[in-house]
Amino acid sequence: MSDDHNHLPAQPGDEAADHGDHGHHGGALVADEPLANPGLPEHAWRPTDVDPAAERRAERQIATLFGLSAVSAVLFVVAYVVFDINGGADGEDVQTIFGLGASNVALGVTLGLALMFIGIGLIQWARKLMSDHEIVEMRHPARSSDEDRAETLQALALGAEESGIARRPLVRNSMLGAVGVLLAPAVVMLRDLGPTPNQVANSDAYPGAGLENTVWEEGMRVVRDVVGTPVRPGDMQIGDLFNAEPEIIFEVDDEGHPVLEGVTLQIAKSKGAVVLVRMLPEENNPAPGRDNWAVDGILCYSKICTHVGCPISLYEKKTHHLLCPCHQSTFDLADAAKVVFGPAARPLPQLPLMVDDEGYLVAQSDFLEPVGPSYWERDSQASTSE
Amino acid sequence: MSIDTSRVATTNTTAATASRPHRIGAVAEWADDRLGLATMAKKNLRKVFPDHWSFMLGEIALWSFVILLLSGVFLTLWFTPSMGETTYEGTYAQMRGIEMSEAFASALRLSFDVRGGLLMRQIHHWAAMLFVASMMIHLLRVFFTGAHRKPRELNWAIGALLLLLGTLEGFTGYSLPDDLLSGTGIRAADGFIKSQPIVGTYMSFFLFGGEFPGDQIIPRLYIVHVLLIPGLLLALITAHMLLLVYHKHTQWPGPGRTEQNVVGFPMLPVYAAKAGGFFFIIFGITALMGGLLSINPVWKFGPYDPSKVTAGSQPDWYMGWPDGALRIMPNWETHIWGHTISWNVLLPIIVLPMLMFTILLLLPFIEAWITGDKRDHHLLQRPRNAPTRTATMVALMTMYGLFWAAGGNDIIAIKLHLSINQITWFMRFAVFIGPVIAFLIARRWCISLQRKDNDDLLHGYESGIIMRSPEGGYSERHLPLSPAHAYRLTARDRDPQVLDELPTGPDANGVEPRSGIGSRLAGLRHRLRVLMYADNVQKPTVQELEEGHHHAEHEHELQAPMEGHAADGHQFDGHHLVEGEKLRADD
Numbered sequence: 001m002s003d004d005h006n007h008l009p010a011q012p013g014d015e016a017a018d019h020g021d022h023g024h025h026g027g028a029l030v031a032d033e034p035l036a037n038p039g040l041p042e043h044a045w046r047p048t049d050v051d052p053a054a055e056r057r058a059e060r061q062i063a064t065l066f067g068l069s070a071v072s073a074v075l076f077v078v079a080y081v082v083f084d085i086n087g088g089a090d091g092e093d094v095q096t097i098f099g100l101g102a103s104n105v106a107l108g109v110t111l112g113l114a115l116m117f118i119g120i121g122l123i124q125w126a127r128k129l130m131s132d133h134e135i136v137e138m139r140h141p142a143r144s145s146d147e148d149r150a151e152t153l154q155a156l157a158l159g160a161e162e163s164g165i166a167r168r169p170l171v172r173n174s175m176l177g178a179v180g181v182l183l184a185p186a187v188v189m190l191r192d193l194g195p196t197p198n199q200v201a202n203s204d205a206y207p208g209a210g211l212e213n214t215v216w217e218e219g220m221r222v223v224r225d226v227v228g229t230p231v232r233p234g235d236m237q238i239g240d241l242f243n244a245e246p247e248i249i250f251e252v253d254d255e256g257h258p259v260l261e262g263v264t265l266q267i268a269k270s271k272g273a274v275v276l277v278r279m280l281p282e283e284n285n286p287a288p289g290r291d292n293w294a295v296d297g298i299l300c301y302s303k304i305c306t307h308v309g310c311p312i313s314l315y316e317k318k319t320h321h322l323l324c325p326c327h328q329s330t331f332d333l334a335d336a337a338k339v340v341f342g343p344a345a346r347p348l349p350q351l352p353l354m355v356d357d358e359g360y361l362v363a364q365s366d367f368l369e370p371v372g373p374s375y376w377e378r379d380s381q382a383s384t385s386e
Numbered sequence: 387m388s389i390d391t392s393r394v395a396t397t398n399t400t401a402a403t404a405s406r407p408h409r410i411g412a413v414a415e416w417a418d419d420r421l422g423l424a425t426m427a428k429k430n431l432r433k434v435f436p437d438h439w440s441f442m443l444g445e446i447a448l449w450s451f452v453i454l455l456l457s458g459v460f461l462t463l464w465f466t467p468s469m470g471e472t473t474y475e476g477t478y479a480q481m482r483g484i485e486m487s488e489a490f491a492s493a494l495r496l497s498f499d500v501r502g503g504l505l506m507r508q509i510h511h512w513a514a515m516l517f518v519a520s521m522m523i524h525l526l527r528v529f530f531t532g533a534h535r536k537p538r539e540l541n542w543a544i545g546a547l548l549l550l551l552g553t554l555e556g557f558t559g560y561s562l563p564d565d566l567l568s569g570t571g572i573r574a575a576d577g578f579i580k581s582q583p584i585v586g587t588y589m590s591f592f593l594f595g596g597e598f599p600g601d602q603i604i605p606r607l608y609i610v611h612v613l614l615i616p617g618l619l620l621a622l623i624t625a626h627m628l629l630l631v632y633h634k635h636t637q638w639p640g641p642g643r644t645e646q647n648v649v650g651f652p653m654l655p656v657y658a659a660k661a662g663g664f665f666f667i668i669f670g671i672t673a674l675m676g677g678l679l680s681i682n683p684v685w686k687f688g689p690y691d692p693s694k695v696t697a698g699s700q701p702d703w704y705m706g707w708p709d710g711a712l713r714i715m716p717n718w719e720t721h722i723w724g725h726t727i728s729w730n731v732l733l734p735i736i737v738l739p740m741l742m743f744t745i746l747l748l749l750p751f752i753e754a755w756i757t758g759d760k761r762d763h764h765l766l767q768r769p770r771n772a773p774t775r776t777a778t779m780v781a782l783m784t785m786y787g788l789f790w791a792a793g794g795n796d797i798i799a800i801k802l803h804l805s806i807n808q809i810t811w812f813m814r815f816a817v818f819i820g821p822v823i824a825f826l827i828a829r830r831w832c833i834s835l836q837r838k839d840n841d842d843l844l845h846g847y848e849s850g851i852i853m854r855s856p857e858g859g860y861s862e863r864h865l866p867l868s869p870a871h872a873y874r875l876t877a878r879d880r881d882p883q884v885l886d887e888l889p890t891g892p893d894a895n896g897v898e899p900r901s902g903i904g905s906r907l908a909g910l911r912h913r914l915r916v917l918m919y920a921d922n923v924q925k926p927t928v929q930e931l932e933e934g935h936h937h938a939e940h941e942h943e944l945q946a947p948m949e950g951h952a953a954d955g956h957q958f959d960g961h962h963l964v965e966g967e968k969l970r971a972d973d
Contacts, residue, residue, distance in 0.1 A: 040642030108677010116670030122663030142537035270692030308577025345719030373577035380724035
């Protein structure tokens, strides 16, 4: 017998316990056991075992449960046909139950009941009518027998011997090497999952391609989010915050097609979104070299959080704090958008503003540093650094 | 009790042997001629499973996975995993004319144009929540009762992998509808990926097929969500179940239940009916939830737009704890040699979850190293009887809970009118101090419960009967435990005498103790063993128990004169007739 089997906690088996002689199993542990295992308790009969009336009642109960399930299933089909899910094609008011869509509620409740009645019926059947005699099954150690182990080891040794895998290192190592090199095709095959960051940056495939670029450029108007109308300094009150976008987002070409569509539009938005904020010019404390980036106390910052890239828009007028709703990084817009609280490590990049010939707010240039979350190459790519 | 067993129902007269029904036998023979399944089936059809409510928790996880497969297949019939731009023209009036991805449009179609589609979406989402939750609670049950010990360590590891994969599966599924909330989640995930040193941007560009958001991420997550991870889950669940059958289920110690046997009901018919019925109940509950409780109403969030966000953005609950770590992490970032290392993202969202998962995976192996226990264990332990282990998991749970609460710091701040800054600062310390406090409390609590068990064994349980002695002293009467209950309390191992271990000088044979890393490891192991065992209360010895019983008998003798007499004094309160009443039995 195996070593660990000997160490199984010595507890008298039930046969031994039935005879009350638990000491003879041997081993110090048994002698130390304060109480003998009293053995399996006697089976207690249930009412359904001894009373035919109770048995028949249980049968009826269970059959009723299955019947109720069938009724619920039929009701499900009825509900499927009866309820319109969106007020029909005419877009009438949606039918509701408890303020929820009637179809969904009716389907969910009928399906749920149909399933639960079956489940309750089955368990009731098991508990009331199926045999409730406890059965004892003996366990076996998880390990194989010593003979099986020996045979297996022998077979392994024989296999190794016959293949000569130990004796022929040249064959073995060259095979392992070849299989190892097969990893290369497997990895290389994944190369075209996407372009590298540098390929994108150098491709000019779309405006503002690359991590360190955005669609902003000299003279691009700052337009309102959603509607796309340009902004004059006079449109903003002190304390206002506008969600804004670069004008190109809304631009259409001569034939009326949008300049940016689909992926390029989403990418442009994901990097170009900004907030415009107006404060008293004397409240603003610009960073060195940014004295002429504001227009009449109007500042423009990237809306993309420097933490992990959520768009930021919760603004507190009095303190000039901008809060990210994802992880609560807080930036002071009156102090070059420096981080005053939270997990973000860098200020929001600022877009230098000026006014064009028609008096609208435009960018002086693209952002001078990459927008959005930090990444490994960021400092070496940034055209300006801290 | 007198029961007329002569009328016992025919189904319940014997435990095992059944005569072979004729028609089923014919089918079985046909199948066995070709498949030869009888050899395996004969052992397993009547396989015994022990009964306890806590053994159902893993079953909930299993059945919710089945529900996820069923409802998921239904959803794939309509869902379009594409980021192609389309203009919505469906029946949901508020969204008509809005540009969105085909994925989002098909999610709307499922919700508003396919009857039962919303129900299936909600069942799928609720079942996903249930899947992860029940896996976690099942994991706690296994650990608290010591079911992860030899020979089940590998099944624990498989379970831990299932939890990890289940979480990833949840996150990928949550991302598919391409609504504003899930898109914000992917955006944050892009930030996590980019935070990794050297390879970050490359991995991001490869994953998204270019710059975020690209048009590749939804189809790629889709195939991961519907094929890759479910395939792995299915394989691992199969392995998990096969090992369960091979090891046979653990059982609670009790009369007739030993390390060598398993006592319970047979798979066929009792567990087939109970487990099968349980599947229908779980499915029924998720269907009711899908019908009555709204979840992930993507039409309220709108399509994903990288320039928009909603306040109170929260991931699904099981992603809450790394999100909480991310929120309370100080904003550390290193700029060195033209490179940026974002500790503020890297540590909480990449390193911490990997660390926690590794710890989880290794728990049984660490414990086995500390205890040095090489025995097979099939009897469960009550959590109190392994105080340090129980306290370790309580500490981990506390840490998890605090991180999770930190993931809702904005919600807590709003609902409780607290400052978010104060909550964040509090959490920064609480995630480290809280688990220590929880560990100490849980450990002492367990040890106190062990003492209580011993008191019950030695002196009997407190009966609630107050006795007054002839001298006027009051005492509570203790009554002996039932033999079965008393046995259950003693059916546990004695802990090793760890304080006698690890001699510092040469041993009996004059061999010096090992030096170097080996001895340092041995020293560490010894200290951990002391922490594990030294304060535990051991069950009474035979002698102690006899002394206890002797003491109890003595007390009974003292109380014997009052036996059978309600000497409560109320007889003499003036409201009763006192004729024939006496104060003592021997008066």
